[in-house]
Amino acid sequence: MQMQLPVLKRTAKVVHGKNDKLAIQYMGQEVTLEGAAAKLFDKMLPYLDGNTGIGGIAERISESPKRLQSLTQQLGQTGVLAFKDSDSGERITGEQFYEIHRTYVNSWLQPIYDHPFWEKVVTGKATRGQVLGFAFEKYHYIEGAFEHMAIAAANATPEMMPHLARHFIEEYNHGDIYRKGLQSLFPNDLILRAQPLPSTRALVNFLSESAARNSFGYYAGNELLQMTENTGEEKDNDSINDFYDAMRKHYPYTDKVIDAFIAHTNADQKLGHENVFLEMCQSIPPLTRAEVDDALNIVRSMAEHLYLFMDGIDTFYARFPTIPRAPCDLLSE
């Protein structure tokens, strides 16, 4: 395996500190360099693009290739640096993919947890349109299982079929749980006809499109969504309960809607889906680098769509507060 073309990870951030110290921040970790190592890294930095060999960099910055080799290899071990020529064509197992997936997803979910919408609800600053909009969009998203989970089952690879069939059969009616909550405020017929926001439609359609073309990638993306829903861990449960308590306090009319949210979380947890993705990963043949990239592209895009889903609720209902979003008829426009 060659290790001659070092490249700093594109999402890594270099932060210069005092006294010749610098930190490389990447996926929630921080690698600190100081003194001579920090100075050397700083000189190398403009050439860490994966197109310049270690010999070439050494020549340009008038340093010894040996020193460069040593530093790049150490940084390579931390993960902040890669080598463009390191592909040995080796495939990775599903279980290895599972671990890689976990690492990236934890980082990609952070902007969703940091979205200002949560704080607005907890502090009572969200509007009626935003709060009821949140309930409706959650309903539309869960009801979207009819589309993407069915498409996934119908287009599944042989290894994925049993998992995706079971997934659809166990979850297709979860939208009804949310609908029950909304029925405390709106007529059933109107809930069924109401239109999701474009951002919610975007999430459901992206799931459906992924489901049709890449069974494993679809579920890897779906797993990211599941990781926000039903962790069952105490600290996560506490923060979810705090959110619901604040919502009940500031928006008492959502009481029954919140009961439905909780009923859905309980229903999800009872299904014991937390190990399903690991089981899937264990059942698939090893993946090529291109297959890993394709699946992780879907996962990253899913995180972006989930962020869009949150942002759509926050932004769109602030500007267009009409709720529910009744469909057009021949006189409405």
Add this chain to the structure above:
Amino acid sequence: MATTLGQEFGVRRVYDATPKKGVGVSLRLSDREVELGPREFDLYEKVAERVPGIRSQKEVAAELGMDEARLGRLLAALQSAGLVYRADAVPATLSGVELHTLFNKVLPSWLDEAFSHPFWERMTSGRGSRRMYSGWLIELYHYTRNANRHMPLSCAHAHEKAIKNMRAKHYAEEWNHYHYFLKALKALGFSEDSVTKSVPLPMSLALSNFMRQAARDDILAYSICSAVLEGTTVDRGAYNPYYETCAKLYDLPPESIAPIYAHLDLDVQYQHSDLFLDILSKVDSIPAARAGRILDYGHQLIEHIWLWTDSIEKYYDAESNPMPRPAFSKLLD
């Protein structure tokens, strides 16, 4: 069980509400302006919020502290002002040409809504940036290239020969128009490789996924979306000042604008804005439910454009976001 207010009445879409100094609010509908005093506006808002609820007319009257007869008079007044309509007044069917007439009447209001995002004012007042202009162009490139994901699909799902032919001809005339945007982006300094290998924002992808959904669902729903999109490019008087102002404000080379004008001129030359009428002329009768669904697709596309603009502004406004957006690579990310 008593009928709900929503089973008896519908609320017309209000495209804009402008407060009038001390004298109430002016509501803009697609065909009129309605001025309401502060008290009338307050009552209108309360009624409009309750029409989609689960209460009967009698219960709503009690909630608003009035008797049923008074609520009836209020609803009649709102109806004669054009703000609400009786649900039983919706015609059972209409012809394709009649639907086109209705579409033509509401299209200007829809387009106003689509382009009501503050991004446009920001760009033309000098508070935008060359980066934001370029980002918008990158997303236009993706949106135009992604026509290849939905236009041929609409041909595949059209059942009538005449309509299939019209959709196919439209595709044949449009499929490679993304080259115009690539040319403009190259003039702005982007390499061909960086643009063609980039990935669109989720909302840009959502636009083409929504068009794919429409194509599978109903060829007339697809065609109204296509007509809305064509409607955004027919008026040179509307788009020229935008480009000219941006060119001046953000020092854009003429070579980056010329391909866009060439593209818009070609669209006008093809007379694609007449296509929807040509298609609808082939349809004798459309039941109200289908016609409502078709209109709804058109209006949802308007909302997609608004949210697309919002995404573009938010993403490209942040200097640290990569531009163009590279696809994920496990090696590089």
